[in-house]
Amino acid sequence: MDDSAVSADRVRAGDARATARLISMIEREDPSRLAVLKALHAYGGKAHVVGITGPPGAGKSTLTDKLVGDLRGRGRKVAVIAVDPSSPFTGGAILGDRIRMQRHATDDGVYIRSLATRGHLGGLSRAASEAVRVLDAAGYDDVIIETVGVGQSEVDIVRIADTVVLVSVPGLGDDIQAIKAGVMEIGDVFCVNKADKDGAERVVREIRAMLETAVLNGAATRFTPLFEARSALRGDAGNAGGATEAVASRGPAEQGAFHHITAQATGHPNLEIPPVVKTVAETGEGIGPLVDEIKAHEAALAATGFLRSRREANLAWELGRGAAQRVLSELERDESRETLAELARSVLDRGIDYYDALDALEDAMKRTQRAATTA
Ligand SMILES: Nc1nc2c(ncn2[C@@H]2O[C@H](COP(=O)(O)OP(=O)(O)OP(=O)(O)O)[C@@H](O)[C@H]2O)c(=O)[nH]1
Ligand SMILES: [Mg+2]
Known part of the structure; x- marks a missing residue:
């Protein structure tokens, strides 16, 4: 197949080769991709876009592989984009990912792809957005993007994903603490992987304490607006009510799976913070609960109408960035x-x-x- 045979119809029909070609065209900014992207536009907007991010070696790829398995078990079609800004085309990490995820290679309900560009600033981020749109229109129910790095990553996963899973691990040392405090604000669901290692429980406690503090201080976190929208829906004051309301007395159904109450660090018994899930990606331990939380987050986004607000804000940001890039290329x-x-x-x-x-x-x-x- 050559590029001229790549069409929206083929991509939508589940032709993996056409999809692969189109994503390659996206990577090299081939202008002929635009006609296909435009033809796909009408079919997008259905996929749940999940970002998996965290420090190098945290187990993101291993985790993603297990997430794919679990989501397949729930009957969902899943696409994975592994973004590696540091190693265009040749990276060992990408090769590792391919091998790691090989077991899905013969499943046509799974599409796995690494993404790299020749690397002018913003190129990878644009490519990731476009690739997500393609896989969404191609009919994958979940599109998972794995990005290395936290905060400083070139691909701003926060602007692309509906749900961001921030992966931490034990044993990173104290120097990571300062970084952690800032990035805590970008996650929707928190995962402590390598829970088989010493110190996992401590990392869980630290993250929960940081989240509690952020909530109590009224910090502008990624999850704050969703929490507010949900408490409005329930007709209570949520965390804004000083976290003293008897949230705990509600039944599990009212609370929803994405409702967490803790008194650990701050002594506020009814404080609501995002979920913190322990996993051992290598054995698959904790993967089911992690997927439950990811899906509960999606449900909460949908139920509150915040999914639309988040996508609107992301798209507005992306349009602004696109416009700025047009100006920049005009200036060149x-x-x-x-x-x-x-x-x-x-x-x-x-x-x-x-x-x-x-x-x-x-x-x-x-x-x-x-x-x-x-x-
Ligand atoms: N002990 C232990 N090791 C794990 C676990 N999950 C992953 N690993 C190992 O950690 C190493 C890194 O795993 P990857 O999945 O490649 O990590 P990653 O975050 O995708 O790495 P980069 O993409 O390079 O940033 C591999 O050797 C995995 O086998 C776990 O739960 N426990
Ligand atoms: Mg990886």
């Missing part, structure tokens, strides 16, 4: 460079000031744009 054109140099000379010669130069540049770009649209 020879004509633009010449205009920039001319303006720079005028500023140096004290002809105009820096701000006049910026205004003049904006005008020049608008003129080019108008010329382009009327041409």
Whole structure:
């Protein structure tokens, strides 16, 4: 098959080769991908997009492999995108992932793919968004994106995923603490993997304590708006009620699976924090409960209407970034460079000031744009 044979129909019909080709076109920014992406647009928006992120070697790929197995058992079609910004095409990690996930290779309800780009800034993030849209339109019920790194990762998983699973492990040492405190705010579901190792219970306690503190301080976390939307739905004050309300007296059904009460660190018996799940990815221990929490989060997003709000905010952000990239590539054109140099000379010669130069540049770009649209 060559690229010209790649069509929306083929992708939607579950043709894995067409899907693979299309994602390769996305990786190398082939302009001919756009027609196919546009034709797929109408069919998207159904998949649950799950981000798996955490420090290198935390067991994200092993975990993802087990998640795939569990979700398949629930009758869902699953796609996985493994993003590796550091090792384009040749990375050992990617090879490892392929081998690790090989057992799904013959299952046509599973699609696994690593993603890399030639690496100008923002390229990988754009590619990841586009690949997610393709797999969504191709009919995968769950699209899992694995990204290495926490916070500083080039692919902003927080902007792509409906549900972010933040993976931690015991034994990372104290230097990771400072990083952890910040990244705690990006997770929806927290996973402590390698629970077979010493110190797992301590990591669980630390994470819960950090989450409790964040909630009590009214920190702007990723999960705060969902918690608020849910307590509004229930008609109570949730955590905003000073965490003193008798949440614990509600039955499990009312609380929902995604409802956690803890008194551990702070002594507030009814404080609600996100789930913290212990797993041993290698043996599959804890995977069922982890999937339950991921799915409960999806259900909570849907029930509160917050799924739509989150997607709207993400898309608005992505549109802004796309627009900025268009401006940047416009500025790279020879004509633009010449205009920039001319303006720079005028500023140096004290002809105009820096701000006049910026205004003049904006005008020049608008003129080019108008010329382009009327041409
Ligand atoms: N003891 C133990 N080892 C595990 C567990 N899960 C994964 N590992 C091991 O940890 C190592 C790293 O696992 P990966 O799944 O490749 O980790 P990763 O987070 O995907 O790594 P990168 O993608 O390179 O960041 C491998 O040797 C796994 O076998 C676990 O639950 N317990
Ligand atoms: Mg990995």
